Amino acid sequence: MKARAFSYARPTTVVEALQTFAASGDDASYIAGGQSLVPALALRLQAPQVLIDIAHIPELRGIALQDGWLRIGALTRHCETLSDPLIARHAPLFHDAAPYVAHPAIRNKGTLGGSIALADPASEFPAMALAMGVELEIANLSGSRRVPADEYFIDLFQTAIEPGELLTAIHVPVVQPSHRWAFDELARRRGDYAIVGSGILADMRDELVAQIRLVLFGVGNTPVRAKRAEDALRGRQLDQSAIVAAQAALSDDLAPPDDEHTPAAMRIHLARVLLGRLLGRIAEVA
Amino acid sequence: MSDALTSLDRPNSYIGRSVPRPNAKRLLAGRGRYITDIVLPRMLHVAFVRSPHAHARIVGIDAEDARKMPGVRLIATGADLAKVCKPWVGTLDHFKGMKSTPQLPLPLDKVVYAGQAVVAVVADTRALAEDAAEAVLVEYEELPAVIDIDAARTPGTPVISPELGDNICFHGKIDTGDIDTIFAGAAHVVEEEFHFGRHTAVTMEPRAIVADFDPNEMRLTAHHATQTPYQFQDIYARHFGIPEANVRVVAPDIGGSFGMKLHVYHEDMATVGLSMLLGRPVKYVADRIESFVTDIHARDHRVRARMALDSEGTIIAMDVDDVTAVGPFSAYPRTSVVEGNQVFRLIGTPYRFQNYRADLQVVFQNKVQMSQYRAVGHPIAFAVTERLVDMAAARTGLDPVEIRSRNLIPDDAYPCAAPTGYKFESLSHHACLARLRELMDYDRLRAEQAELRRRNIYRGIGIASFVEISNPGPAFYGVGGARISSQDGAVITITPSGDVRCAISVTELGQGTETIVGQIVGEHLGVDRERIKVITGDTENTPHGGAVWACRGAGIGGETALRAARKLKENVISLAGSILQEQPDRLDVRAGWIVDAASGRQRIELAEIARIAYFRSDTLPPGTQAQLTVAQHFAPQGFPFAFTNGIQASHVEVDVETGFVKILKHWVVEDCGRVINPLLVDEQMRGGVVQGLGAAFFEECVYDDNGQLTNGSLADYLVPMAGEMPDIEIAHVETPTLDTELGAKGCGEAGTAASPAAALNAVNDAIAPFAASIAQLPMTPSRILKALGRI
């Protein structure tokens, strides 16, 4: 379990990082917190010629409010999503999910950008990004663009980030007074990737569900928006019958993986239980 | 601490005291010296090319390109290593009819489990060795893999080792007679089929060895992460043809072993062979992935069992059928039959009944070898027994405490024997049961359980009695022909400054052996424990002995230390008598002083005696030869094993919608005889319970149909973590063994022995309102949901 030899670069600007990647003939990897990449290198699942350490690029840091959006720099570490007051207030699902992401030592190193760039389907932050409807700021040598979360997750470990591109920031539309949200997950042990997890952001007007983003993770190749379950709730009161309808709709939304230990039927069952509990929580405060 | 004076308030009264480990601070400060810290001049590193197949013929090996890679010093195959190493066979004579195939460091023509090492690549660094290993090409012809526990016995299944004739390693039977008649006439019969998954030790420090062979003197030094240095000294000497006196095995700081590090592994033997081929030190440290695919696994049993009771709820008989699959061959030198043997001999042993029939089949399959791991056989034996007892309680309408109190062997019935042949000197099941009941506030918990059920909260209470085998005599391995010692040896010296060195054959793996040996020597010699240095883990510096396994460090090693200390004290007193012109029986040693035995008045310091003995022997009376070093060996006699006993309880809450279990609390009341250090005994209990709860809820080596381990990493194989573990409350009942002066028995395996049983009963108790039941470990959420009919 020793990584293959690689060379190491430490750029200090985004442009320098992008150029270094281009110069490597595409045989390079960016490294941020290293909490997913380093194990992959050790297992020789990845063996790039060049490791480009982006952890020393100031442009990738910082958390600031801009025109109704919270811009969170890609290098923001997991532990900061837990402690930062702006995130707690304006991007609450990142804050609520953070304690469930790995363990303190890993949260001290792992970055929000790294997690969302990697897009592990069982990860909390990518799913919460989808639930909050964030926009991902992605840079390449010809400029920068913002991709809505709904268009960002493509397939297993595959996102709108093209080879060589950098995720520079996450833009979160700040939550409004009419918003309600809830997060929870079912993991065998605290800190593990969840069997099933969910984050919900609902816009409640006059006790009715005006808008809702209902995201599940651990149930497919990407975090999944349960759109049929959303349809079952939109415009309705969050009462028991609406919740049951949303739970029933889930089997149309999800096609989870099937293995002996967690059969697909179990994931759907657990997703329903979790959804019921989270909607119940939202209904209580709504 | 109470104010009243107790026997602990005498000077140097260490036995029974919670003294902290002297080595804890050093280890905490990062000053431990584990194998991986050892760097020798000219040392090389080995990496192995491993089989991707569970069963295949090796057609060809092409290492041409690899040989030319940077830093590569040697690439060796099975044939190369066979030239320096004689094969080993993991059988013991007292398991009549058992069979297994000869093993070599690397296979000659066939691989029998996925991950088996095939080619060794030695290079300047481990990274370079891994680079070159990737370039070695091995061509295989795949053979059908035998995976299923039943497949191994089904006619027509491919035979893994045709030379053995079939896939059966061992078949054992116990039958006290008339079982069918007894069951036919019983008022109640309960039965169940149990499944126990494979799991593995997951020590913090993986397996590791630095083998350093010097051809000039035919001398081998193996720095080896093992719990049994003497066993390996013997094995290296015999299998590599080196005189025993030239083989030194050093076990420095060990990061956990739990039985896993006392077996012979192919990679370790290969590393020794490579050092011989190269005449240079070679290091092998397993990485975590290698640990999962090559460390021994344990358990893997399918047990069908039934219990017969009379109308009063008295157990009258048990009938058991156990099948266990142990991998493609039997482990060496302790074999892979011991676990099954203990399962079918321990079942039912806390109880009075005397009618018993059991059938044990040990079968081969294409998975990694299985062998002894903490609490060998016990967790299975007691999960089966205790679950059936709870089922019998439900059937007869008796409370689980009541049915146990009716059936446990009475505390005044000893000595007695189990129908399986085990002999008990003196146990305390009823005292433990009574203590547990009060410790856990059983009646209140039952009331709370009933109350919470009305609110759809499902809690369960599970109880499990157990016995534990400890202080094994030669009946364990020696009689079967294994060169594994049941005795231990100690050498104690008083240094010229009056300090004490105790070199002893029992070993320190983090469990506190050195601490208790220091306590015992301090108490029986009469010196402060701070002045005692305990030396372990080096065959060159300590006498031959069994070291630690099966719970023997305190019971046998401790007794050895006690007797050595007493002998040395006699010498000291006799010498002091000469110097002081006093009758020795009027003298004693306390806190490093020779004192007047009656009044305690200090006469002369031990350091002064030592100074005179070592530097001014001219002042001693003529003919006096001071003996400030003594050697002592001790082998257990009397009962073949010193059984301990105890009882555990588990309190859980099952989320019946998700199948998730919250473990609320765990209790242990145990009787390991004389408690030398309550702190360390409690640590052993807690650590053992956690390993047992791991087996009950989390840990399982999952293989697919092709014999691939599918969860061989710490991300996928779930070890129990602090967050999921409950508070564990412990109480002691002390019934010292009379076979030794110390009176100590083992305590290292008791926690693991019955915590799975208690947990199994607790979960079943929780889901009983749904008429659901579960009989498979680990009890994962999916299995619980299936039991509840929710998926």
Ligand SMILES: Cc1cc2nc3c(=O)[nH]c(=O)nc-3n(C[C@H](O)[C@H](O)[C@H](O)COP(=O)(O)OP(=O)(O)OC[C@H]3O[C@@H](n4cnc5c(N)ncnc54)[C@H](O)[C@@H]3O)c2cc1C
């Ligand atoms: C024991 C353990 C438990 C864990 N448990 C969890 C868990 O429960 N939930 C969870 O979500 N995660 C978990 N993780 C993963 C952890 O959260 C990672 O830190 C995170 O997924 C990746 O962040 P990083 O900064 O460490 O990325 P790195 O490991 O440095 O990089 C990961 C990948 O993303 C790419 N990358 C990184 N930053 C960027 C960027 N700005 N732009 C483009 N590409 C980029 C890298 O090239 C690499 O391919 C766990 C990790 C460990 C070691």
